[in-house]
Amino acid sequence: MSAVTATSKPNRFNTWLIWKESCHLVPLVMALVLGVGMLVAFQYWMNELRTAEFDASMELILLVLPGIFATGVGAVMVGQERENRTIDWLSSLPITPRQLFVTKVMVALAGLAIMWLIAIVAITVLIGEDPHVSRWRLTNTTQISQKLTPISFPLWMVHSLFVLLAGFYAAWRVKNQFLSLVALLALATVPFLASAFISEFGSMRGRVYPGTEFFVWLGVSLILIPVIFIAGYRRATKVLSPAESTTLSPLKRLQTQWLAAEPPTFHSSIAAMVWQSIHSSWFLLPILLALVIGFFFAGFNPWTRIIGIAFAGYIGIPLAVCWLAVSVFKFAGTPEQLRFLADRGISPTKVYIARHAVPIAMVASGIVVYTMIATYFLSSSSYQPRSHHWPSLLQVTLSCAGIYAVSQWVSQLIRTTTVAFCLAPLIAISATFSRYFHFNPDVRWQVFFNVLTALVPMLVTWAMMQRYMDRRDSPRKYLIVPLMLLFFGAISIAAIFADQWDSISKMNEGTVAFVVSQREALEVEGKRLVESPPKYVLVESELFDDVPLEYSGESKKAEAKRIIQTDSIQPDDLLTRLDQLRGDRSLAAKIGPNAWQGFLIWATFEQVKFKNAADTEAFDQFVPWIDTASLLTESLRKSHRWLDQEVADRIEIWLAGILSSEAMKPHLKSDVIQTALDRLPSRSERNRARRTAILASWASWPDETEDSFKRIYRDGQKLLSVKGLSLGGIELIDAESTANFVGMSYAKEYHIEQIATAALAATRQSERGQWPIDPNRDLTWWERELHDSTVASVVPAEIGPYSARTRSLPAMMTLMVIQGYPGEKIYPAQYIAMPWEATVETLKESKE
C-alpha cells in the first residue's frame, strides 16, 4: 500500500489534554465553591453566635468541597464525555487508553488536592484549631456513633481518595451518569459498612476497643484504593477498546419485552407523556425502593439500633426525594429531549405536569409507607418511641415538598446532569432544614411559609417551562437565582418572626410589655453586670472525682455502705475553699457540679442520721452541714452565674425542709441556726440575686468558660459524649436531641431569650409572692415557655417539671426524685415561685 507518514505523538506529556480535562472540571468546581460559599455566608447570617455547634456545622459544610468533588469528578470527567459522545471523538485520536485514564485521574487528584487545600485553609481561618483534639490525628478515639467533630482529616482524605477512584470506576462501568452516581454511593459506603459491622460484631461479643471502627474504616479504604484503581483502569481500557459483539442477557431480554410491549391507547396527551416518562426512567424504581427503605430506617426503631445504620433514614430520605425531583428536568426531561414535544406544539403546562407526575407519586407513596410504619411503631406497646424520632405526617410532607421543590428548580437551572445531582441535595436540604428549628405545626404561619417555600420554586419552573423547552431560558434563569436566594432568606427570617410572634401572641399585654422591658434591661443592666463581675471562689469537691461514671446498682450499694461506715465526715472534707468564704463574706461562690450534688446527697444522709438519733450529740454533728448550707446559699446568691442561683434554690429548699422539721424545733434558738436564718435571703434579695444572675448570664452568653461542656451519658451499651446548649452553666436542651441535631443551624440566641425572659417572669411572680398550690390550675405562659424550651418534646407540659402538678408537690420531694449522681438535668427556674419560698419567709419571720 502507499502508506503515508502521519506522525503522531501519543505518549508524550500532553499539556493540551491536561488543559482540556481541567476545563471539564470548571463547572463542578465553580458550582461547588459558589454553593459552599453561599452556605457559609448563610450560616454566618443566620447565626450571630459562634458556638461549638456553629463551628461543627461550618466544618462539615467546608468539607463538602472535597467530599462532593470526589463524588462528582468521575461522573463529570468520564460520564459526561460518554453521555455527550465526545469520548468517541476523543478516542478517534491517537491516544492510548492508559494515557487518557491516567491523565483524567491525575487531573482529578490535583483537583481534589486543591479542594482539600481550600477546605483546610477555610477551616483554619474561619474556625481555627480545635481546642480539644487535633484534626490531623489518624482516627477518632471513640466510636462512630459519637459525633465526628472534629473530623479526622487523614481518615477523610483517604476516604475521599477512595470515593474519587470509585467514581471513576463507576463512570467507566455505567454509562448513565445518574446510575453511576448511585453505584458510587453504594461503593463509597463499603468502608463505613465494614466498620459498622465490625463494631456490631464486637458489641455482640462484648469487646469494643476505642477507635477500632476507625481503623477498620481506614484499613478497608486503603485496601480498596489500589483495587478500585486497577478495576477502573481495566474498565476504561475495555470501554476505549473495540466493542465486543454482545448477546442479550435474560434481564435485558425481560426489559426488552417490557419496553416492546404494545403501548396502550391514550385518552389524553398527559397520559401519553406519563407513560413515556415511566418507560424512559425505569431506573427511578430503585430510587423509590431507596425512598421506602430510607423511611423505614428513618425512625429510631429497634432494627436501626441493631444494624447501626440509622443514617440511611436521615440521609436516604432527603436524597431520594431530591434525586427524584432532579430527574424531572434530566434524562427524558432535558430540553433536547423535550424538543420533540416542543416541535409538536405541546403545551408547556402539560409537559410540566407529566414530568412531575411520576416523581410526585413516588414521594407520596413513600410518605404513605412512612405513615404506616410510624403508626405501627407509635402504637406498639412493646416499643417506647420518642415522638421527635417520628416526625408528624404534616412535618414529613412539608419537608419532602420543600426538598422536592428546590431540587427540581436546581435541576432546571443546572444543565450538567452530574453537577445537578451533586449540588441539588446540598442546596435543597440546606434551604429546607434551615427553617425547621422554628417549625411548629400549631402555628399556621409556619405551615404557610413551608407551603410557600415549596410552591414558589414550583411556580418558577412552571413559568420558565416554555423558555426551557425552547432552549432560550439562559439569561432569565440566572437572574432568578439571586431573587430565589433572597426569597429563601426572607422565608427563614419570616419563620423566626412567626415563631416569636406566636410566643408573644400567647401572652397578654402586660407580659408582652414585660418581655420588651427585659430586652431593654438586657441591653443596659445586663451589659453593666457583665462588666462588673463579683470576686469568685470556686467551690469544688475532689471526693467524687474518682467515682466511676457507670454508676451501677452494685457500686451504689458499695458507696452507700462506705458512707455509713464512715465515722464522721465534715463539709470541709467534702468541699474546697469554704474557709475563704467564711473569711470574706463579700466573696461570691461558684460551685462545681460534683460539689453541690455531692453536698446535698451527703447532707441529706447526715440529716437522716440526725433525725434517727434526735439527740444533742447528733445535732452537734449535724450542725456544720446547716452552717455550710447557709454559707453556701449566702455566697452563691452573690454569683452572677445562673447555675449558682439554681443551686442556691436547691440548698435553700433543703434548709427550709430541715429547719421547719419537728426534729429541729428544739434547736431553732441555737446560734448556728439563728446565723443560718440570718444568712438566708429575703424574698426581694433572693429574686434580685436571681434576676441579676439571669440577666448577666443572658448578656454574656455564650460564655466559653461556662457554656462549653460535654455531657457524657450512657445509652444502652454505648457511652455518648454530647455537646449541649447551655446558659449560665445550665444545660438547656435534652442531650439526645442536641446530639441528633448537632451541625444544624438555628437561632439559639432566640431560644436563649425565650428561656431568660420566662425565668425573669418567674422571678417577678416570686417577688409578688404568688406561689400557687392548685395542681389543676392552668400553666402560666412562662411555665409553658420554659417547658417548650427545655423539656424533650415527648413530655407533655401537663406532666413535665413545670407542670402545676409537679410544682404543687413538696419541693424537697421532687428535688430528691430528680436529683441523682452524676448530674441529672437541671430545669432552669424550676423551683422559682414555689411554696418553699414562703417556708423560708416564715422561718425568717419566726426568728425576728
Added chain:
Amino acid sequence: MNTVKNSVINPVITAESLTMHFRRCDALRGVDLSIEPGTVFALLGENGAGKTTLIRILTGYQKPSSGSCRVCDLDPTRDPLGVRRQIGYVSDSPALYDWMTVSQIGGFTASFYDDAFRNHFNDSIVKYEIRPDQKIRSLSKGQRAKVALSLAVAHDPALLIMDEPTSGLDPKVRRSFLESMIDRAATGRTVFLASHQISEVERVADTVGIMHQGRICFVAPLSELRESFSEVVIDVEDPLRTMPPLPSPAVVLSEETEGRQRELIVRHLKPEMIAAIRETPGVIDIRHRVATLEEVFIACTSGSLSTDTAEATA
C-alpha cells in the same frame, strides 16, 4: 504535506467475510471488500444497510462477530490506535467539545500529532471562513462539519474515512469539499466515503460499492459501472405475456411493468441481446441507454431481485 513512502500496491482496506450480529439484528452478513490506495471509494447504501457498522469495525470501535479486516496493513481489532494514527475519521455526527473555541480544539487535537497539524488546520479553517475564536457551540451545523473535516485531514492521513460527510453543507462548500477529496486521491491518499448522496458520489468517486441489508451488492469502478449497466425499455403487445430470460452474461437487477411498457436495469447488456429481444414475438419496440448511478442504486436496493442479484453482481 507528507510524501508517499511506499509504492507497493497493497489494498488500503481489505475485509473478508465480515459479519456483525447485534442483539436484535444482523448488521453485516459477510462483507468482502478491497480498496486500492489512491482512490476515492464511495459506499452507497440506504439507511440501516450497515455502512456505519462497517466503518466502526474498520476504525477499531467495534469487533466483528466473525471475519477479518485490515486497514493500512493493520488489524483494527488488535491495534485500533495504530489504525487511528494512520487515518482521519469524520463520523456522521461528530461530537466535538462544544465549550472549546475553534482554535482551542485545533490546538488540543494538534497535541496528538506532529507540528504541521496546527498550520494545516489553521489554513483549512481560513479556507472555510470560520473565525478561530468562535465557540464550537455557536457554530452552525455546516460549520461544525467543516471543523470536523479540518481536524480529520490536518495531519494528512493515508486514509480518510467519512460517514455522511456533506450533510449540512451548502452546495458551494460541498463542491469545494468534494474537489479536495479528488485532490487527496491524486496525491496517493485514499478516501473512504459512506453516503447516500448519489450525485456527489458520481462526481468524485473512483470506485463505488453498494450495500444492502448487510451485504455489498457489488463493487466496481465508476467508469465500469457506467458502462456495464443499462436501462432497457420494451414496448410489448400483451403485458401478461412472458418474456424469455436474457442470456448470460446479462443480469437483470430490476424489472418493472407499467401498462405495455417494461423497464429493466440490466448489467452486461450486449448489442446482440437487443437484436434478439427485438425479434421476440409480441415486442413492438425496444430502447436502451446507459443507466444512471441512481437507477443502479435503486435497482440494487429495492425489489425482490435485489438480494438475488447481489450474489450475481458482487
